[in-house]
Amino acid sequence: MRKFKEYIIEKLILASGLASIFFVIVIFLFLLKEGLAVFKIVTPANFLFGKNWYPISEPPQLGIFPLILGSLLVTLGAAIISVPIGIACAVYIAEVAPVRTKEILKASIELLAAIPSVVLGFIGMVTLVPWVKSIFKLPTGLTALSGSIMLAFMAMPTIVSIAEDALYSVPRSHKEGALALGATHWQTIYRVLLPAASSGILAAVMLGIGRVIGETMAVMMITGNAALMPHSFLQPVRTLTATIAAEMGEAVVGSEHYFALFAIGIVLFVISFAINITADLFLHRKR
């Protein structure tokens, strides 16, 4: 009887495992089927590197290069801001802060993570955007920079909490070993704790970036949404995600525009996948 129960449980677990793989494959196939159809109209090279995105003109121009650059620019900016601050914050919480400060900081970071992205986007729209506009004396504050700053706030909680965990999980004996050799606190952090936690910190960075690349709502609200080739951070841009979200509603099912949006989905999928693979590679190289 017991054996039978074990058997059933085992098979159930196996079935749910298989189901999740099955769903992933089905979703991916659907994405491929709908997305690849666009390449009947436009070559992959022209799709990826075409500089004009006019999906509803006649004939439609389906070049997503400005959108790819928009996503990369906003993500890069967000990473440049959030990675150093996030890691520094994690080090501060894990190693330096007195107990009370630590608790307050951790609670506020959790709070930051709990703010829905629309709300962050809205706050960004009414505060950050005017600031960027007046500080840089721009015609509009809806720029890549505003998006990057906003997204940095979204990546930060992920980076801080995972990097902090990674730092905590470094055995105490490493730290004692370094201090006993006469290392200062800072040398211990820099030479032992950070290298020892590097795989976890890298995972934190990757997950933070993953969150940024996939983010849609907030970027749609504050990056200006102009599908133009971006030349600087102080210009409106449009990201891949924002394009899908903004245009899917109006695209006619089965039209070139519709297929192109799915193809953008494939591109996003490939980018996320590449990020995860990179993270994995780094993680395993460390071991």
Next chain:
Amino acid sequence: MKIETKNLNLWYGTFQALKEVNVAFQEKRITAIIGPSGCGKSTLLRVFNRMNDLIEGVRTSGEVFIDGVNIIDHAADLVSLRKQVGMVFQRPNPFPLSVYENIVFGQRIHGAMSKGALDEVVQQSLESVLLWDELKDRLNESAMGLSLEQKQRLCIARLIAVQPDIVLMDEPCSTLDPQATQRIEELMRELKKNYTIIIVTHNMQQAARVSDDAGFMLLGELVEFAKTEDVFTKPKDKRTEDYITGKYG
């Protein structure tokens, strides 16, 4: 006298872990500290490199002189103290870096050195712990992949590289098998020529085998301190005798 304590007391919060310890350790000898679990052996050892400072709520009174300098003094320079007084831990704790980087760690933190000089330090340190032949082709591999014994030797090499003159060892063989233990003991005898060694051990045979002097602690007190031979053959204190003959756990 290399190290001398005067009326040393230490409290963890309200718990007194060391009580009026007066002891003097001589240069270039191995001194063993023995006693039942929880009697304060590690605590005493960690006074000498001020590692107890890391623990919240520790309070110390009395004086501890190393080469005549009172290291309990708040003004004591911890970096140079710990450079002078090295420590080998119970569980080998190499850093998750390469063998090479583990050994030059001290050099890197205590001031720059040329690559050639570093290479030399690595070779000398590994030779003095008899690891050079085993590891000379594996210098860039992670130290985490070494055997336990190799790790512990590496930790000793890492210490030797900064040229301390006192080496504190807190049960350095407790995770090793008997053969490895024997080889580490041989290494200690070798190191004694240049270093003052204090070893904490649970293992009375080990204390008898390697040490020149021995101290017996009980409940935070240093009950007896003398030549190892005398401690083991003609203990003056009844409590020492009871411990040695196995009446405590």
